[in-house]
Amino acid sequence: MTTELSPDALTGLLERARQDYQDLVGRGLSLDLTRGKPAPEQLDLSAGLLSLPGGRHTSADGTDVRNYGGLQGLPELREIFAEVLQVPAGQLLAAGNSSLELMHDCLVHALLSVLPGAESRWVDQERIAFLCPIPGYDRHFALCERFGIDMIQVPMTAEGPDMDAVERLVAENPAIKGIWCVPKYSNPDGVCYSDATVARLASMSTAAADFRIFWDNAYAAHHLTDEPVEIAGLLAACAEAGNPDRAFVFGSTSKITAAGAGVAFFGSSPANVQWLLGNNAKRSIGPDKVNQLRHVLFLRDADGVRAHMERQRAVLQPKFETVARILDAELGGTGLATWTSPKGGYFVTLEVPDGCAKEVVRRAAEAGIVLTPAGATHPYGDDPRDAVIRIAPSYPGLPELEQAIEGLAVCVRLAGYEQQAR
DSSP: OOOOOOOHHHHHHHHHHHHHHHHHTOOOOOOOEEEOOHHHHHHHTTTTGOOOOOOOOOOTTTTBTTSSSOTTHHHHHHHHHHHHHHHGGEEEOOOOOOOHHHHHHHHHHHHSOOOOSEEEOOGGGOOEEEEEEEEOOHHHHHHHHTTTTTEEEEETTEEEHHHHHHHHHHHHTTEEEEEOOOOOTTTTTTOOHHHHHHHHHHHHHOOOTTTTEEEEEEEOOOBSSSSSOOOOOOHHHHHHTTTTTEEEEEESSSSTTTTTGGGGEEEOOOHHHHHHHHTTTTTTTTOOOOHHHHHHHOOHHHHHHOOOOOHHHHHHHHHHHHHHHHHHHHHTTSOOOOEESSSSSSSSEEEOOOTTTHHHHHHHTTTTEEEOOOOTTSSOOOTOOOOOEEESSSSSHHHHHHHHHHHHHHHHHHHHHHHHOO
């Protein structure tokens, strides 16, 4: 990545970077690029939710949504998202606000009750491990840490996880019970899984009969271009390959409508759905069906979801274009960084010279620009190269985002040239 510089040239670039950094610190900024939260302008697009469901309190089948029950969620809402998540409506659950809660619960239930196809509870087994494609999503890794599940890293490619590594590992080790996947516009690289990757995940031989793919399709509808990426449906591929119980599909409306009042979804085989419903019946008498009805009336159908996401894109796309423009202007040709150009999702991945990511994040924080911690994209918060930084452009307004990315570029130049000068 690094471009060779003469001593004089390096000295001049380093002096300029140091001066630019002093100027940056002197501006007294207070900016936050840590998490992929929707901006207020995005939340305003769903303001109509707040006046719904109005005087209505019955679902399409006559259920009184104000009362207990309906553990599987409203059928009409599941119909809307069946197409988005590539899961038949009858095999989809609509639950509460957070898909992360559903992932948490699936892990807890797998630890404490016997999964379809399993011989025993996970908690009764000597060791449990998950494959973690890297860079990946820190909250997935946090769940594994929370429950003492070992994490085995596998590298990401342009088509998804390195399937040669995945197939070898799952075939030889029965302790490997799952893999985390963000298959579309992945967090943080924006990678979309190829049809070949989906087919191999569905059909591969696993030493563990109860192996599960945690398919976190968080960005299924979150496009940033005129050419939305389509991926193969994992659930159908697993059924066709003779492994119908292998896929746990997750999704939510959290970055579609109101993140604080969303609906999360779980899709899987009939056996897995009954397993989760049976366990959930002991912790809940039903989800917030009033909120589910609110979403039905607001979104109407799958076309309504697509139209709404076009309005979301109109807010987000200029922010991603701003990040790309500034990084190219400030760091292009320096050899100090590369970055992704995602076609959807919520993140840009910035790679700096090995050994520099923590220093860039530290320098940025001292200048009032808070970034996701270096290492968050790797299990246990440990990026062995110390090179990956996740940028979340969604929340700040455009002027604030411009300041933050310009300041970040200054920190990259300072850390990179200081390293070269050592």
